[in-house]
Amino acid sequence: MGQSKITNFIALTQKAAKKIMETIQKDGFIHVFSHLDADGISAAGIIGKALFRLDAKFRLRVTQWVDEKIIDEIIADKPQLTIFTDFGSNYLELLNEKVPKSKVVILDHHQFANDIENDNFFHVNPHIFDIPGATDVSGSGIAYFVAKTINPKNIDLSPIAIVGALGDMQDKNDLRTLCGLNSLIVENAVAANLIKVEKDLMFFGRETRPIHRALASSNRPFLPGITGEEGASAKFLKNLDIDLKENQRWRSLRDLQPEERKRLSSALADYLLDQGLHFEVENLIGTIYVLTKEEDWTPLRDAREFAVLLNSTGRMDRPSLGISICMGDRDTSLKEAKQILEDYRKSINKYLCWVKEKPKRMKEFENIYVIYGENFINEKIIGTISSILVSTLHNLEKPIIAFANVEEENAAKFSARTTGFALRKGINLGEVMKAASEKFEGKGGGHNIAAGAQVPINQVQNFISLVNILVGKQLAGKTVGSKDNT
Ligand SMILES: [Mn+2]
Incomplete structure (x- = not known):
């Protein structure tokens, strides 16, 4: 720059x-x-x-x-x-x-x-x-x-x-380091002794999640046989002589001794290589931003966990709690926000179960999957649901398109997500969402891997059909532009 x-x-x-x-x-x-x-x-x-x-x-x-x-x-x-x-x-x-x-x-x-x-x-x-x-x-x-x-x-x-930059996933660089103007902010924070930058295992929940749960809840890297399997995850750690508890309390990743950390990192790398997932190995280690003035084992100590806490207050209609925390409140707002985060996780789980309950709620098309959130899924959470579900799909080439209705605006809000695998095949969801929504009096756009759109409720079926066609075009090696939406 x-x-x-x-x-x-x-x-x-x-x-x-x-x-x-x-x-x-x-x-x-x-x-x-x-x-x-x-x-x-x-x-x-x-x-x-x-x-x-x-x-x-x-x-x-x-x-x-x-x-x-x-x-x-x-x-x-x-x-x-x-x-x-x-x-x-x-x-x-x-x-x-x-x-x-x-x-x-x-x-x-x-x-x-x-x-x-x-x-x-x-x-x-x-x-x-x-x-x-x-x-x-x-x-x-x-x-x-x-x-x-x-x-x-x-x-x-x-x-x-x-925290805000990480919440917006601006760490899309080598080792997930913040760059550009963001790195100037990091320099300020480090100079003021407010942030410590470390390289470590990237599993989410570094401060607050028991290690075996952090591993089991990981989608990036995806660990076949461990992701989604807490028991298998605990066993994997035990085989490496890593204690899950210390003085009655669950240990989190931050608690690992340097020696244990090394052992776990190389065991995970070997495990991924054995599974033929060599491209996931580079996702194991990344840059961690520790807020040194925050208390240990709290979601505010790790910048990415802090971001998730803030996001939950916004999605659950309590953004003032998040703002108070940013402004320095570590008392009632923090206590309430932790509860909100729990509620947020529960509602996400509720929605995920709801989607899986009936086949008609998630339909597979020729080139895409569609989730019919309609009036059941909250439109503020629909993006999170598609982000989670995209990593569980059988066919990584097919993007996922989820929508929820916003009745008072007579609109359906779509959230589209895909995988790195599909990007290499030529998918660009930002272009698809923009072209398809503009065709039906809506608006849309975003990034290649994550995008969104809003269209009138009575145009939902037409919009879905066009998205299916445009994704097919991209998979066939063609580009999709604004003139391409017919
Ligand atoms: Mn932003």
Whole structure:
């Protein structure tokens, strides 16, 4: 990444920071809107804390998207400033029409249509400088750069920006290390003794899950015979002389001695090689971000576990708990959030059982699998369900498309996921979702491996048929573009 790009990007964050400070000096009221995933909640927490420290008058709201209702609210309340974090760039046109440009700050990292006039907004987005917003900086990262300009003390929020980036899965690099602008945030956090960076086994639940459960719940790497089999997993560990418990308490991966860690890593590598899964070996070890000021064995100590906790508060309609934790509450909010995380896991399990209960709920088409979540699966959780199910499919070449209805909007929300295997065969779900949804008065897009779309409920069957056809085209080696949706 070029140095001038970074310099220009940072200059723009400083311009946004200045706008925010000017508003506060005039005692203006500020509305903050943020996205409800882990990154959006982190971003809201960072901006919230920065505003709180300035004694600003402000209000935070977390939503799934920006819509007419939010715009109407801004028009009616006339706040002196509205800040959008982790979304907003794709609503420039809508905002442009109705809200004075000088009263809007957008801190977003999503791709946006570049034919849209954005000069007069305080619009901070890495794509303006050709910095990749999917890997180099997240919504919370941008919020962090702004907060740091407002007050150097806000460097203590750098771990939250790292949590947000990991929540958005920006670690798609060798050894799952954060790169680009994200690595500048990591440098800040390490220098302030708030983050410790380690290389270790990548199984989820490093602080909170018993080791045998961490191994058994792993989909990446997928361990045939161990994934989904806690008993087999415990036996595997016992054969390596690794104790599952210490002083009555279950040991987690963080508790392994260096010697045990080595033994387990090489045994797992051998195991994968024996199964012919040599490509999974590289997924065993990765970069771990430890929040050193957080308590041991809590979900806040490991940045990826922290992100999952935040995500659950958003998905379960309790984002204010996540925001409070980001702003520093380690008391009641944390206690409640832990319960929410449990409830979230239970509802995911409930949905997974529901899908498996009847064949008509998950149908196999020629090129795709479709999950009919309709009115049963919560639309805020549908993405999680497809992410989990995609790794359990018999045919790795077929993407999974899950949908839930959003009755009040008369829309069906689709979440599409596929595998690295299918990507190598030419699948790009972002292109499929965009082309197919636009054909039926919807909207969609995203990444090659994970994408989404929204279409009117009465177009669901047509949309599914077209997705099936377009995926078939990609598997046959053809590209799918916007003109390709007939
Ligand atoms: Mn984001």
